[in-house]
Amino acid sequence: MWSNLPFDILAKVFSFLSPDSLACARSACRHWHTCAGTYPSSLTLPQHHQAWFLALPTRSRGQRCYVHNPVINNWHMLSFDFLPDPIRPVASIGTLILVRPTNCTILQLALCNPFTRQFRYLPMLNITRTNPAVGVVTLESGHHGPNPQFRVYVAGGMSEAPRGGATYEATLEMYDSVDDTWQITGFMPTEFAVRLTVWTPNESVYSNGVMYWMTSARAYSVMGYEINSNTWRELSVPMADRLEFAALLWRNGRLTLAGGTSGGDACIWELKEGDDWCLIDKVPSELGMKFLGGKRSWRSTKCVGSEGAICLYRELGSGMVMWREIEEKSEKREWFWVEGCHFIGGKQVQNLAIKGVFLQPNLAPSCILN
Template structure:
């Protein structure tokens, strides 16, 4: 039967496969390989949602070899991916469709690159107009084909330290923007000095984009949020709930709304959503038993990390400690908590517990062509 099907029909069937199953299908025989080559599988991830959930990539935060660990939510399995194709160790900045924006860790000067860990592709972006150390980086995906091989995106860089005209270093007030269509950096405006300092010194250099605004978290004295409205080219700041008591605080985007996850010492971890008038509404609490399991019996949330993607929010600590996952259900009307065991064994071999940085990614085997 399969030998009588046209290639485009086979490709349509392949589009329902998860990335790991698709990779096996491509290696099954010459006919299937030629089908995938002739009609590249670039699914929209709306065809079969349960097979196209975002995967959790765990990158070791210390240089312990060129590799990362990946959790497949469909099969609930962990895999290890080699990063031996990378020229330098990297840390993730943000996902962009099926790609990861990364920065090398062997230099203090900001240099950004794109990486697809599944196709083993890596490409540096052009150098910025201004040499900076420790700036804040924000990413905006502009088209609806977020999961295609070549999404249109922009990268904003604000703050950081640059060389002063008469020697020494100074806080950089110019705002730069990279456009993937032009493959070029532009100076697009200025950052008020107060925000430039806070973006350089007190932010984790991670951003969230929601409704035309890029947001960064700052931990100066107490947690607060800085927002850059792109269309109006204006900056503003506002507070977060329980700001002086939070042991960790992370900005996320849920249902196109700015969301905050945070926890207090001896208390609960909560999730808030930003409403009109900069009002935060409590929308969820981490279940008590899950919190105890996540913290390993300790009372401090200080080393807790959080990452989100469309339809999922995940709290984690280390590679082997497990994760608490709050995920949107198939009916799109409810969210539910579940527990994911940490990575302890891969292929029967024990895996060392490591501090990690997590990012959600929707795998795609199509090569990017920037």
Template sequence: MWSDLPSDLLSNIFSYLSPDSLARARSTCRHWHAGAKAYLLTAIPPVPWDEPPWFLAMPMPMRNRRLSCYAHNPVHNNWHALSLHFLPDPVRLVGPIGSLVLIRPMNSTFLQLAICNPFSRQFRHLPLLNTTRTNPAVGVLVLDSSQDVQFPSFRVYVAGGMSEAPRGGAMYEPTLEIYDSRHDRWQIVGSMPVEFAVRLTVWTPNESVYSKGFLYWITSARAYCVMGFEIGTNTWRELNVPMADRLEFATLVRRNGVLTLVGGTCGQPACIWELGDGDDWGLVEKMPAELEMRFLGGKGSWGSTKCVGSDEAIYLYGCLGSGMAVWREVVDKGRWEWFWVEGCCSIGGIRVQSFPIKGVLLHPSLASSSLF
């Protein structure tokens, strides 16, 4: 019966499948592949997301050219291996853009960025920057996701970094450069304080958080501090961090549109603060003691902890095989709750080696995008 279903009916049935189930259905036979393809071509506008985001884990560093990344489906609570053979070079994960990820190919000393969809295996380099830069801070701003939540228009902000000096050698680059996906080009938009350029280059991991008109980065050196760029006025500012000189790890995320800080100190549970009026941080949550013990495994130190978050969830994680502590919104209960997610130790009965990872949260899609 299934092999005789008309393509339009088959496409309608496929519209109810999750991305991982749809991917398996596409590989069943030619008829199902055609039906799935027809659905993907006509699935506009996309269905609004009402499920929690997936956790996508990419090896770091990728110098040994691991050719897979791993995705956790929070609805079915299972892991999937995604082949990265379609990528021309090893890459480093920068951050999510809708259903895509912004990545940095590692075959170049200077910054080169690209976008890819690890689920549909689409990949494209962004144009080269106007100024060659080494190790700048990178930020992402989604311009308008109301029309296309899967593949929205976006801007990439690149600040600071090292560039070649006019008479040889290297210098800190005190300028800001922006890529706009609607025009597919980079533009230098102005200067920035040299001291901010230095600190963004030396002490800041690439990822950023956007909240209420500002892009924020957090320094990676103690004492931690937050550096913010106001997009409307092209001005910079600095924010203090609670317990800045005591935190063993600190990460910025965004929750319900508000800038949020996640951090932990030795002998204390991980804490979550939100930035309120007057640039004051307010404590909103602490990790439950039993979850802290399970996560740390008796180590007592948060030093190797990493964190990633979205408006819908916050994940604390370590290596691929280690478990993750998740604080997630439970919509039908109207509150946020803590969960434990087992690490990826095996897929389909095949053991997976544990290694350091960097994670992002996104809603997967197999649809085609005009960005490629």
């Protein structure tokens, strides 16, 4: 029966498979392999698939990354031997990762699909910058496909002064994927440029026309850039002077904040109208104790979020605390434990410092990476 199914029906069936299952299906027979190649939509995962957690070593330990498959609760290793340079992730864009090479202090950005082994540098910025803040806006068109339309904003950073030395760059540049060009779009107070350069870890969240960055100067605070009006503002953070870690997250279009205090809980807040933060959840105490290992300190905790998911993590071998929505567009959610990566294919994996990102895996080639 399966060999007699029309290609369009078979492709629809394939679209419900996770990437590892789809890869197995493609290798089953010539008919299925041809179907997957003829109907590339079968390689594009729909929105109902859960995002995967990608862990990239923060120090160069060979060209590879580690991936957690939430469907079968298993870890895989992906080789990055196709990359020209070691990289660090900046943000996910649909089914692609925005990355930056780590072997150069000057910012240059690139796009990568680790599953199709495609990679392409973006054009160089108009102004040479070191350590600026980076933000991403993914447009609705192609948000979940292999060829998303997006814009990248780069603010602040250090640049060369006209008479030698270096100075804080008080300008903002924007990259548009449609035009494949950078342009200077605005300015900022020098004080903001300093804070974005020195006290911002590069993670950003875009929500309702505003690009947000977390800054850790003295107490935590949030800096916001309103794109349409080209204005800057600052937001307070709940328990700002007591938090041991704080991270901005994107969750279903809303600005969300995760943070934890010494001897206390890790909490999740959501920004409401009037720039008020509302506590929406806490990490269950038993999971928090397991995550901390009895140390009662949230220092060195990292956090990443995606549509309907939040992950607290540390090193590759450490366990992760995961938060997921049970039903789409529902307030029902659950916390659970994910074991760290210790073995892959029966071989022990060295514990590494990592930078994590959520990604919708996709096996369809992307034309914007050609």
